Amino acid sequence: MARPNLKSLLRLSQFAVNLNLNKTTQLTNLSKSLITQNRNFSTSKIIRQDTSNNNAPATKINFYVEEYKDKGYMVLKFNKAPVNSLNLEFLTELNIQLDKIEQSKDIKGVILTSHLPNIFSAGLDILEMYQIKQERGTQFWTALQETWIKLYGSNKIFIAAINGHSPAGGCLLAMSCDYRIMTKGPYKIGLNETLLGIKAPFWFRDTMINTIGYRETEKALQLGKLYSPEEALAVNLVDEIVDANVLIQKAEEQMVKWCSIPTVARELTKSSMRRDTVSKLIAQRESDTQSFIEFTQRDSIQKSLKGYLEAMKKPKK
Numbered sequence: 001m002a003r004p005n006l007k008s009l010l011r012l013s014q015f016a017v018n019l020n021l022n023k024t025t026q027l028t029n030l031s032k033s034l035i036t037q038n039r040n041f042s043t044s045k046i047i048r049q050d051t052s053n054n055n056a057p058a059t060k061i062n063f064y065v066e067e068y069k070d071k072g073y074m075v076l077k078f079n080k081a082p083v084n085s086l087n088l089e090f091l092t093e094l095n096i097q098l099d100k101i102e103q104s105k106d107i108k109g110v111i112l113t114s115h116l117p118n119i120f121s122a123g124l125d126i127l128e129m130y131q132i133k134q135e136r137g138t139q140f141w142t143a144l145q146e147t148w149i150k151l152y153g154s155n156k157i158f159i160a161a162i163n164g165h166s167p168a169g170g171c172l173l174a175m176s177c178d179y180r181i182m183t184k185g186p187y188k189i190g191l192n193e194t195l196l197g198i199k200a201p202f203w204f205r206d207t208m209i210n211t212i213g214y215r216e217t218e219k220a221l222q223l224g225k226l227y228s229p230e231e232a233l234a235v236n237l238v239d240e241i242v243d244a245n246v247l248i249q250k251a252e253e254q255m256v257k258w259c260s261i262p263t264v265a266r267e268l269t270k271s272s273m274r275r276d277t278v279s280k281l282i283a284q285r286e287s288d289t290q291s292f293i294e295f296t297q298r299d300s301i302q303k304s305l306k307g308y309l310e311a312m313k314k315p316k317k
């Protein structure tokens with residue numbers, strides 16, 4: 001199959017947020033069928049004008065939400081094909097979801113997973129960094145900071161059910177949860193930023209240090225190491241590895257266990273463990289954003305990103 005060149009790729013990314021109505025109908029049917037299975041299943045939609053077809057407003061469903069209010073938790077599934085890459089629109093919508101969760105009295109915890117097979121999240125959308133423009137770049141980075149602050153700093157219980165690849169920003173999302181279960185298989189997880197010619201921001205680094213310790217992080221970050229599920233388990237990057245068919249069941253079992261702990265004591269404990277790390281970014285948000293813009297605008301970084309994008313586009317053997 002012919003692969004798009006970089007120009008059409010950029011155009012694609014602009015419009016990739018729009019699926020055609022046909023697909024939307026299929027997804028709506030899926031959500032209906034799940035409701036009939038007696039699940040409280042709602043969808044989150046972004047509706048915007050598809051400028052590639054002036055007459056057709058398009059709908060894209062970025063998230064599926066299954067709420068089990070009687071049990072006190074929900075399942076939030078990423079659904080941004082093809083790889084759940086984190087762009088401004090996706091992060092903005094995720095932040096709205098996280099706000100709703102934080103405000104909900106009925107929800108104690110969330111299982112974060114992906115609706116797409118074999119992929120949890122491919123991390124930041126590289127097209128948000130390639131040929132970056134100051135205004136969009138600032139909005140994008142601010143939204144990402146917000147996501148991490150809300151997720152890592154949340155008092156709620158977050159369990160990541162990692163059903164596939166989870167590089168870079170995908171790994172950050174997983175590490176920001178309280179417990180990680182990963183599917184066995186040919187998948188990779190880790191902070192691989194150096195392989196793209198970029199440096200992991202200090203709060204990515206700190207999150208990893210808090211998860212797997214200083215020495216392992218020092219090696220992992222410099223090498224841009226992507227771990228197999230077994231390797232990730234060995235260094236505590238994930239807490240459990242399981243067969244795909246029991247992933248959600250195992251996540252639910254953990255959720256029940258975590259929900260059974262006295263809430264205030266657990267929340268105070270969690271916040272005492274994470275407060276300093278979160279405060280550090282909150283204190284430096286603006287300078288962190290400026291560093292991001294300045295760093296990504298460098299010719300050398302743009303060259304690296306271009307090469308990486310081109311390599312991703314090469315036909316696979």
Ligand SMILES: CC/C=C\C/C=C\CCCC/C=C/C(=O)SCCNC(=O)CCNC(=O)[C@H](O)C(C)(C)COP(=O)(O)OP(=O)(O)OC[C@H]1O[C@@H](n2cnc3c(N)ncnc32)[C@H](O)[C@@H]1OP(=O)(O)O
Pocket residue numbers: 003004009082083085119121122123124125126127165167168169170192193196198199200201202288289291292295296312313
């Ligand atoms: C303050 C800070 C100061 C300084 C720091 C400066 C800079 C900031 C650093 C920011 C930190 C960065 C964090 C990141 O998350 S960077 C992103 C890293 N992600 C990756 O490296 C993953 C790349 N993708 C893959 O390896 C594979 O796609 C993956 C996930 C293993 C899945 O493989 P597969 O199922 O075979 O799918 P394809 O490879 O065929 O991909 C399908 C399709 O998706 C496109 N794509 C994949 N990943 C991304 C991505 N991250 N962004 C955008 N697009 C992506 C891919 O090109 C294919 O497109 P196509 O059009 O060919 O279908």
